[in-house]
Amino acid sequence: MAEAAGVSIGTVSNVLNGNRPVRPETVAAVEKAMSRLGYVPNHAATTLRKGRSQIIGLVVPDIANPYFGEVAKGAQEAAELHSLSVIVASAGTTANDARQLLLLRSRGVDGLLYAGSEALGENSLAEIARHVPMVLSGADSENLKVDTVVAHDQQGGAKVAAHLAGLGHRNVLVLEGKVGSWTSARRLHGFHQAFDKAGTRVETMRGYFLVEAAREALAADLAKGKPWYTAVFATNDLMAVGAIQALSAAGYRVPEDISVVGYDDVLIASMLRPALTTVVQPARQLGKLGAERLIARIKGDRASGRVRLVLDVDLAVRASTAPPRR
Amino acid sequence: MAEAAGVSIGTVSNVLNGNRPVRPETVAAVEKAMSRLGYVPNHAATTLRKGRSQIIGLVVPDIANPYFGEVAKGAQEAAELHSLSVIVASAGTTANDARQLLLLRSRGVDGLLYAGSEALGENSLAEIARHVPMVLSGADSENLKVDTVVAHDQQGGAKVAAHLAGLGHRNVLVLEGKVGSWTSARRLHGFHQAFDKAGTRVETMRGYFLVEAAREALAADLAKGKPWYTAVFATNDLMAVGAIQALSAAGYRVPEDISVVGYDDVLIASMLRPALTTVVQPARQLGKLGAERLIARIKGDRASGRVRLVLDVDLAVRASTAPPRR
DNA sequence: CCGGCGCATTGAAACGTTATGAGAGATTGG
């Protein structure tokens, strides 16, 4: 290509990168040749030479899940500002997470953003983090010495508690998602801390994290007789949907008879009738801030110790909650 | 790294690629050294040398949109089978599409999968397709000489028509999405072809493609008096949601009084009460088959002419449709 | 008129891999 413009390849490089001054006429000649030939620099060669690929890898459990779509979008927004590209790897299964991370590493990414499950062995993560900058987005780890961006799950639980208590509820049924998930454990911990006091009653049903299972579990419970609770708190929106369906089917009105609160604020939450009161997960922010942290590390911030960013969450109060019946 | 194993770098290459036979003991030694050092091959160097990056680029308008999340997932599934990675570029705006495509090209992708808007100028696409294999997924183009994988929109419209006609409906209100979109035009064309006959009445309201706008437009219409139609066909699910909300608010029951049909089968469709009858878009298949076509092209299928794959769509009959009131 | 200086450009080395011709032993057939 260089020859087409009548200059040396080094000069072309200077035109492209501006590392050395180039005479305006020369610049013009080079640019003309470039556009004439439809030339684009070979990224692989640049990467090889510079040792940086300008690509960051993002590992998510499932890119088809809207939540992770948001995370990916946030990460991309941040990356774009620094002219980086994002390779998204959708793991599928947890076991696959490690493989995907490794694959990305061999692809020569400059850094890794991990938004996967907390269940992945910390050893594998640590091993990889030794070789390439890594940041956790949405996941969390006590032991891993890695920057982390997470939502304030406890706060979310606490806000739900405050809202329900403020409306006058004292008896709440909790539907807990995936058992063993630290995330939902933190949410519940926050809830209990803020809600439990003399004269209140809270009980938890565990293990239901999709619409159908939650619907059937609650329906079974309702079949036993008049419920003791005036509100249901589901640790994710899908379970809340199931709960509303079960309650309606059993003849209870939401929110007049029983209030329902969800968690996540997935797209559907605001479209339901009644629109769902729920905690807004800052998914896009999680991705964006995670990527920014990662980029800071890549750009050589070895100074600061482990950074742990905790994002505040908000409660979107909609139509599915109301004061309890007297 | 090679030295650590006591062999030449060429031998390491042979161990990795199996291009030449290597003595078992040598293989063992190399592998031992590799794992001891945590060595991974430098992808950039491989790409530079081989001239193939093992990466395909996917351009979508918005990765946070669940539909495109599905497309991305399908593409990844296909890519993984051939040990390719996918870089997902989320354009944001149509104007950005071309820029993203260019960016990906300079990243040295082996091929491009374009799932973007049909509105992007065909010239820019053609220009890029001249340099790197490209396939259209979900988009379509009459003039562009490029492989294409699309859903059979006409068929979808026709299936809706057949379903409603079969139930006995003869008067249908259509809510048309984004005006000027070829996609919704094809859907409507299919609908009319199959539905229109003596004694039927179909009218179209245009320009509403989100929940709120559809809800308000329909509410305004209902306020005028008893509706002349017994069914509403929305060319996407979000408008269908809005329609159901407007109908309920106005005191009409779905489906007893008025039936509603959507299009797309987004996640929410099955969670609504009543669950929405809608056309299932094979989003994941679109991504998967598009990627497969692209990979075939990359692997050197220059033989066949332009391939155009049209995927059948299905109607998911749920609870939002019923025979009209007599 | 000449030495020195600054500017624009060049040439060559290096990045880590793959492909390939050639070499070193070991094995076989005559």
Next chain:
DNA sequence: CCAATCTCTCATAACGTTTCAATGCGCCGG
């Protein structure tokens, strides 16, 4: 026992950039 063959390994040239020392050239001050 030697030549031919086979098996494995090595050394080296690319791939397309960036980097940097070196070069050429015009211009200034002395």
